[in-house]
Amino acid sequence: MERVFNFSAGPSALPEPVMKKAQNEMTNYVGTGLSVMEMSHRSKEFIAIKEAAENSLRELLAVPDNYKILFIQGGATLQFGMVPLNLLNKTNQADYTLTGLWAKKAIKEASRYGKISVVASSEDKNFSYLPMLDSSTFNPEADYFHITTNNTIYGTQYRNLPDTGKVPLVADMSSDILSKKIDVSRFGLIFAGAQKNIGPAGVAVVIIREDLAGNAMEFTPAMLNYKNYIEHFSMFNTPPTYSIYMCKLVLDWLKDQGGVEAIEQKNNEKAKILYDYLDESALFKGTAASTDRSLMNVPFVTNGPETDELFIKSATNAGLVNLKGHRTVGGMRASIYNAIPIEGVKKLVDFMKQFELDNK
Ligand SMILES: *Cc1c(COP(=O)(O)O)cnc(C)c1O
Secondary structure, eight states: OOOOEEOOSSSOOOOHHHHHHHHHHSSSGGGSSSOGGGSOTTSHHHHHHHHHHHHHHHHHTTOOTTEEEEEESSHHHHHHHHHHHHHOOSSSEEEEEEOSHHHHHHHHHHTTTSEEEEEEEOGGGTTOSOOOOOGGGSOTTOSEEEEESEETTTTEEOSSOOOOTTSOEEEEOTTTTTSSOOOGGGOSEEEEETTTTTSSSSOEEEEEEGGGSSOOOTTOOGGGOHHHHHHTTTOSSOOOHHHHHHHHHHHHHHHHTTHHHHHHHHHHHHHHHHHHHHHHOSSOEEOSOGGGBOSSEEEEEOSSHHHHHHHHHHHHHTTEEOOBOOTTTOSEEEEOOTTSOHHHHHHHHHHHHHHHHHTO
8 A cells, every 4th residue: 555644643744755764774774884773872873862952943933941851751641741750849839721631631630739729611612613712710729730632533733822821831732733833932831742743653742941940849759750751861761762853853853844934824825725615514513612723633524423434434535534533523533743744735635526416
């Protein structure tokens, strides 16, 4: 089979040039005679890879100097626990927005360590919209305020950030990091599992304002303390070396594409093609509130589960794969992360148009 267009929500499509490059360097990394997989994480070659990844990320997101960039195993889910363990250190209180399954899991985990308030929720309509955020309901004493910037399963994405005043804003940016320009200085901490927009699974990126580390709860395991990652430059123990190497290649690729601003424009274009069609189609329709639509994950349905199933099957046969929606939403979901080229989205929409004609 030829390579397909992969609309998977995660682990998701990687840029083909990145994989070709990794393939070329697989058994012999720049004349070392070794694969990156076989190298000491203390070798100068690997340290250079890690530093290059970090520097690229700093450049791409214009990360200010008083923020540290960390690579940590355990995915975004581990951050659901690490954040409260490290940041609940003054009043032991935090505010959360409940906008999806991932937010729910984050709340559940944080609730084991402190007093968590849900300041806004869209659970009443299966998370198909973003609840209004009213800063007068925020706890000014909270140790932090947690938000999921893009809700991967439901296809909603914040356009504006809440004003949390002095309370550090913590963002789960797993599925929209690097997809658009952000002002890192608005955040206390950003985390993202790599496997949506940065690289393969196996590592999460954490961007943390320096002053927020160093006051973890007494019983915090060493491996869950940001301070140890900062002091040991993300090498407190053996890091996921190959995943970090792949992230480096993806970040290099993103710079070659013109950086975040250029990819943001492409992402806008891609999403517009798909949403414009969903809005005019008599068969397909988007499931997220139109004002809150995500540029990364686009859930949609047809007139019923049987047609959905037929669509998913025929699309797969046409080389458009992993379009099945999350089990809690049903229908379809097209994840159109950075690595999905515009041709992939055009091909999908052309296919949907034909399917609509054939299934009148
Ligand atoms: C995928 C995802 C997660 C979970 O990531 P893991 O790396 O599997 O732990 C958390 N939050 C969001 C928003 C996600 O999209």
